[in-house]
Structures are given as structure tokens and as C-alpha cells.
Amino acid sequence: MKFYDLHKSIADSFKSGDTIIQTPDNIDIHLVSYKSELNNNKKARLSLKKLRQQTSGGAFDESISQNKSFKYLVFSPRGIKNNKAIILLHGLNERKWDKYYTWGHRLVKETGKSVILIPFSFHLNRGLPEWIDRHSMSEKAEERKTHYQSEDDRHTFMNLALSKRLTESPERFFLSGLQTANDIISVLTDIKKGRHPLFKSGTRADIFGYSIGGLLAQVLYMSNPKKLFKKSKLFLFCAGSLFNDMNGISKVIMDPPAYKRLYNYYDNQLEDSIKESRVFAKFFKKSKMGMAFRSMIAPDRFKSVRDKIFKKKSRKIFALALKNDQVIPPDKIKETVFGNRKANMEILDFDFPYRHEMPFPLRLENVRDKIDDAFDKVFLKAGLFLS
Numbered sequence: 001m002k003f004y005d006l007h008k009s010i011a012d013s014f015k016s017g018d019t020i021i022q023t024p025d026n027i028d029i030h031l032v033s034y035k036s037e038l039n040n041n042k043k044a045r046l047s048l049k050k051l052r053q054q055t056s057g058g059a060f061d062e063s064i065s066q067n068k069s070f071k072y073l074v075f076s077p078r079g080i081k082n083n084k085a086i087i088l089l090h091g092l093n094e095r096k097w098d099k100y101y102t103w104g105h106r107l108v109k110e111t112g113k114s115v116i117l118i119p120f121s122f123h124l125n126r127g128l129p130e131w132i133d134r135h136s137m138s139e140k141a142e143e144r145k146t147h148y149q150s151e152d153d154r155h156t157f158m159n160l161a162l163s164k165r166l167t168e169s170p171e172r173f174f175l176s177g178l179q180t181a182n183d184i185i186s187v188l189t190d191i192k193k194g195r196h197p198l199f200k201s202g203t204r205a206d207i208f209g210y211s212i213g214g215l216l217a218q219v220l221y222m223s224n225p226k227k228l229f230k231k232s233k234l235f236l237f238c239a240g241s242l243f244n245d246m247n248g249i250s251k252v253i254m255d256p257p258a259y260k261r262l263y264n265y266y267d268n269q270l271e272d273s274i275k276e277s278r279v280f281a282k283f284f285k286k287s288k289m290g291m292a293f294r295s296m297i298a299p300d301r302f303k304s305v306r307d308k309i310f311k312k313k314s315r316k317i318f319a320l321a322l323k324n325d326q327v328i329p330p331d332k333i334k335e336t337v338f339g340n341r342k343a344n345m346e347i348l349d350f351d352f353p354y355r356h357e358m359p360f361p362l363r364l365e366n367v368r369d370k371i372d373d374a375f376d377k378v379f380l381k382a383g384l385f386l387s
Helices: 003-014 042-053 058-062 098-111 134-147 160-168 172-192 212-223 256-276 278-286 288-295 303-312 330-337 365-386
Strands: 020-022 027-035 069-077 082-089 114-117 199-210 234-237 317-322 345-348
Touching (some): 058 172, 082 098, 098 365, 114 199, 160 172, 172 199, 199 365, 212 234, 234 365, 317 330, 317 365, 330 345
Parallel strands (some): 199 234, 234 317
Antiparallel strands (some): 069 114
């Protein structure tokens, strides 16, 4: 089935409200219920809570029930309790699963592995319903433009919720990533120990990291919590650069004031926060995950931490970039992951208007064949590497 037809078929199936979606080609999509507060271990929950207490908006974030109890997706071959998995990590400010239906499906087809999609904290079905209310958010986006005396058209209803939240508290960026990492660790630990109904005991997971999901993937890969990723492969798609080399200003990611606030905090203020707060110092200095995150901010910040792992694991990492990517440039991916070493990397350029945020645009009906070919190229390469 071609890209467009496959997307429509799966999207239509989700409208049924069933907890298991069956595709015509023998792939099941499971909606798995999960409770973040109950599943994460006590130490992880307490650390996250203490970190949130150090920030503005932390109490509000703790109160959002959708972020605590939600469903994640597992794409799997029908009738198989798998012993092979891929965790697919999505992009920043995603509000609908639609884009990833075809991605998860194709990865199962290419590899035979089950694909797990866990929503990032406060993203997708873990956010408040009003964050995607076009009418009210459009009015508020106009108010924000007026407040900043801006004519920039990248103040939109689509990026308003994230922009406002990160402007208020840039710490939310790493706190969202930390909670998501804890959830991933919890799910993969259950899988490995045979406590998940869809997987056999001993299952290990490879990683497909897209966009900001690639940054989280790199942090997990470097810190290797509970040795869950000791033998894992890492496939980076439009991902892999340092935080400082990303440009997150976009109609669908964040507006200019939010990006300026976020960049300034992580480039200039984070290290001061670590010095001033014992809670921050404990996480960012004493934990492998905290150190891995710090090393992914700027070129000269704990460079040896990332270089050691990326050099050692270079054969297990593949990066696929897009030539015209304006958010995460290909040259910065190579510089971060491979340095001066031979790069296990490829740069593609598609013959249609694409963007980092939408590499396979569904609305370009007149170039369907070209988009089909582009989708095939990307996921054949991903499947070959992750098999």
C-alpha cells in the first residue's frame, strides 16, 4: 500500500475507538494504558517532583492528569509475542499521532520488530485539550504578537501552548524530557523482565530518533540507564546536532520569543542554576543522564562525555539528514555525532517542497509519487540498519 493510502487507512481505523487496530496487512496497533506516577520507581518520581518544585509552573504541571495517565502505541506483527523492539521518539510540540502511523507501520514491515511510540510529557495525548483548540488559541496567539509588538507570522495557534510554557519556564524543556525518559525506562524494564503482554522476556530495543526525539535518544544512549541500551542501535532521522545548533523557530514548533528564552537559558543560565540549587546540582552532576544532557548543549560543554560514547558506538549509529533542513542542519549532525571520523551518515534531498517538521507532506497531492519514493528511501534505509 502506498504512503497516502496507508496513512488514510490507519487514520480512519483509529476513529473506531478500539484499543487494537488491525491493518489489512497483518499488523496490529495496540493502545496500551499507562500511569506515569505508578509505573516509575519511587526514586525517579521523587527526583522529578523536587526538580519541578524549583521552577515556576511546577505545581501546575504536577496537576495535569492527562500527563500522568495516558495511552501509548505499539505496532506489532499480528499474532506474535515479539522479542525484538524499536522505540520511536517523535518531534517537539507534536499534538497528533497521525504523522507517525505510517512510520511505525513501515518499520514493523521492514524489520519484523514491534515499534513502541511513547508520547513525550505534555505532548500528544498527554496535554490539555485546550492547547489544540484552534479558535481560542488563535486569539491568544494574536494577543502574544501584540504583547511582543511583532509582525512575525510564526506566532501561531499551533505553537502557542509550547511557546507560552517555555517562555514562562524554560526548565520545562528538560523536565519534560526527564519524565519521558523515566517512562521509557519503566516500559523497557517491564518488557525486558517479561512483564509486558506484547513482548517476551529479555527483549531489547533499538532506537529511531526523529528531530528532538533524537536528542532524547542520544541522552538515553550515552547514559544507558539500567544497561537497557548496551547493545542497541541508534538511527537518527533529521536529528543528532547539539541543542545550540538547532533552530526551533517554526509555525508548528515555537515562536521567536520562546526560542530566544529557551536558548538563553540553556546556553547561559543552566550552569548557574546548577551552582545555586542543590536539587539541580544533584541531578546534573551526579546522574549519568544529567551529565549526558549537559554535554549535548554546546560544543565545548563536556565534549569528552559525548565523544567517548559516539566514537565507541559509531558503527551502531546511523544518521539520515535532509539537505534543506532548516531546524537541524546536516553538517551539525555530522560534527556532533561523528566529528572528523568517517561518518555513518547520508544526506537526502527530495524533489518536492519539504520541511524538517513535515518531511512527507500529506497535502501535496500533485507529487504523491515523489513522496511515495522519498518515504520508501528513508524507511528502507532505516529498516536495513535496524534489522
